[in-house]
Amino acid sequence: MKKTGTGSRLRAFLRSFLIQGSWNYRTMLGGGFAFAILPVLKRLYRDDPEGFRQALQRHSEHFNAHPYLADLALGATCRMEEEGRDPEEIRRFKVAVRGPLGSLGDALVWVGWRPATVLVALALALAGAPPWVVVVTFLGIYNAGHLFLRIWGFRQGLERSSRVGDALRYLALPRQADRLAGLAALLLGGVGGLALARSLDQGPQALLWAGLAGLGVWAGSRMGERGWSPGLWGTVVVTGVIFLFGWFA
């Protein structure tokens, strides 16, 4: 096995923070993946221009994954290249992991971790914490998880090569994603309670609004994510109408 050295691997890892920089509808993360793995390929194939050309060609192909978990695929691919694996095997590996790394990352980070940490920040804001406390707390907690996932993924990839599935099974990421979603649901309830507590000084009207908000939660839960997206335009229109009403009043 040819080793590329810590410097090339570190450069590949740091470049992975830009992996979505050229996201497009043809190759998706393909350009970003090639950009990230380039330092490793240059080192590995420094005496083999034809091998380098072919490797760069195959790593520019279509690829997609959650941006944080893409480090797992990147680390594993670096290791497979170092081991001199068959190019077709490397291609098959990348095709096989892109779906699971996408859906696992979406469930773990976008649906679980991000809402949970945002809701912690919203609870702090509702409790009257200074703006810098809210912002620093959110960024600190969120990025602790974010950076852990990237570093863990890249190291696991380098250590386990094409057997990264073992690492995913060991951490039981789908179960962790479900737990995080449960935590976020708890925090959502807590933030709702805090908001109601803050509005109670408005008198009995607050209870009427709370009842209407309950109906809103029910309606939103029926809509789901896809239904709500056009609702953003609806909110703009309603606000505009109230402004116009005020304009003519």
Place this chain on the structure above:
Amino acid sequence: MDPALVPALTLLGALLALDGTALGQFMVSRPLVAGTLAGWILGDPVLGLTVGCVLEIYLLPIFPVGGAQFPEGGPAAVVGVAAAAVVPGPGGLALGTALGLAWSQLGARSIRFVRKINGRLTPDPSEGEVSPTRVVWGHLGALGLDFLRGGTLTLVGLGVAGVFAPLLRGSWSLGMPATLALLTLGASIPAGALLTSLGGWKRRGWVAGAGFLGLLLGGVLL
């Protein structure tokens, strides 16, 4: 809005656009952070946090999954806070929220546009040989384009806020309690949509229990 602050706000919008997808995704571009940063530049971080939090709730249930078109919160929060700073009181909060949401949707369309251009900038191995120079400059070019997109989006938004927001001063007919109630009512719908993503009604018991706890805690602390 002091015109001297426009370059700083535009630069902030451009950097936030990069954080949104292309560079790191450290979540500095989330509305609650972006709004607070814009508020700091404008001299009112509390207003920035308030507008940012409202926008955050509205955008929280939408996830950047796959190639989906999703509203962009960072530059939108900068524009929303800048508009809110022009109109004092509840009208500013409403205007900041509305303009922020409109700009988040325009941001979504501009991302889609840039991603189509990225398809031409980055090499496609099915169409010929891929050189390392093309990989590096295609990628850095796409990053630069995203930076320009975010800056332009923010600058246009600041222009719209600077021209139209002063015209709306005094035309908001609701007081602060009614405005907050209305915004909360609006926010309850995305909260419901988020609940669906978090497991839906099967977790309603947890949500209700935590809500009761939050109410008690809020009653004691606030």
